Amino acid sequence: MAYELHYWPGIQGRGEFVRLALEAAGAPYTDVARGAEDAGQGTAAMLRCLHDATQPHPPFAPPFLKDGSLLIGQTAVILHYLAPQLKLVARSEQARLWTQQIQLTIADLVSEAHDTHHPVGAGLYYEDQKPEALRRAREFCSARLPKYLQWFESIVVRNPAGPRHLVGGKLSYAELSLFQLVEGLRYAFPKAAARALAGTPGVVRLHDRVAELPRVAAYLRSERRLPFNEQGIFRRYPELDVL
């Protein structure tokens, strides 16, 4: 049975980390909120599932995954669950923990990237918090972004199985997420990302190899891959790309 992915239909957002894993593995899935209302899909179907008061394990927010009767929220937990089925994590418990640890560190950077345009709160428009956003973006571009990327570089370089992969000797969901992170940072902060990535050649090579994986490349060319835009996590506001 196909997995059901539930996420906001107009943005890549956090749903994209799950989508990339499903696509890279060639797994069958329905992107529910992007489906047709008259087929019982669409955003309304997602919200019905989210607000179903009979559901004992309701997610707090999208993305969430439905696999038969199982409903799972939180991006990193979804990936941790899917990975053995999709062969996107090594079998040992230690490798699974390390992969999850990397994923949560990526998630931390994703949240910080989001907060550059929403430092005062997600409930307000960017236009209502531009001065605060500029202050936060300065710290993000000058300190946080390089610090995180240097950490990713260090773990690529130190991978005992070599720098062709992020964890061990094969593709993992964390590697796909790192690809997406680089994509998002380059979109939102072209100058700051270029400067930081100049010091992390191992990360850039991982990104480039992921982009060339046949299933990923086909996905990126397809209409299933939404473009970045200014409603998502990674937004191109040139004034926030500060060197």
Place this chain on the structure above:
Amino acid sequence: MAYELHYWPGIQGRGEFVRLALEAAGAPYTDVARGAEDAGQGTAAMLRCLHDATQPHPPFAPPFLKDGSLLIGQTAVILHYLAPQLKLVARSEQARLWTQQIQLTIADLVSEAHDTHHPVGAGLYYEDQKPEALRRAREFCSARLPKYLQWFESIVVRNPAGPRHLVGGKLSYAELSLFQLVEGLRYAFPKAAARALAGTPGVVRLHDRVAELPRVAAYLRSERRLPFNEQGIFRRYPELDVL
């Protein structure tokens, strides 16, 4: 062999979620950075471990746990790893996933609570971002805090094994973390937390029962429990406790 917990010595912070699990289980552990320098401990020992360039799986930041040769970062991953050993999670994979999902949702709220006093960036002082902090705290107290607490209440009420526990019929690390979350919110936002918690009696009862567990109660009375203060995640700045 005793676990080694590495975390900043002067604050509860994110390390407290791990400390509570170890204490509630009566597990032997060393709180490394709070130990004596001349015993090879202290903050310097923590930083040596954090910056050890020969370590293939370096943590990005404290807290991290050392268990023999295994080094694990990210609070939620540490808890996911420890829980089966400490009997703080049910055995089924589904229960482990659900517990982790709750933990990550608690972590999201913890991050948002932190950002009320550091909306512009963790690298600046609170005193340098007070107007921004006030704006963020307003949204946090009026919208985010109640929304999260209502979600926690809903999962307590819907627990198929009854509302005496958060997951199934026994204590889990997520329940200890929810206790700590309530403690922190009441410290930092006494008025806003009281108002939100008035609508979540199930969460309050869980909190109270955790506080009365003999090992937890003994820990809370001990010197090992650091007091809350204005260097941690939960800070009492009365101007940010907005109704």
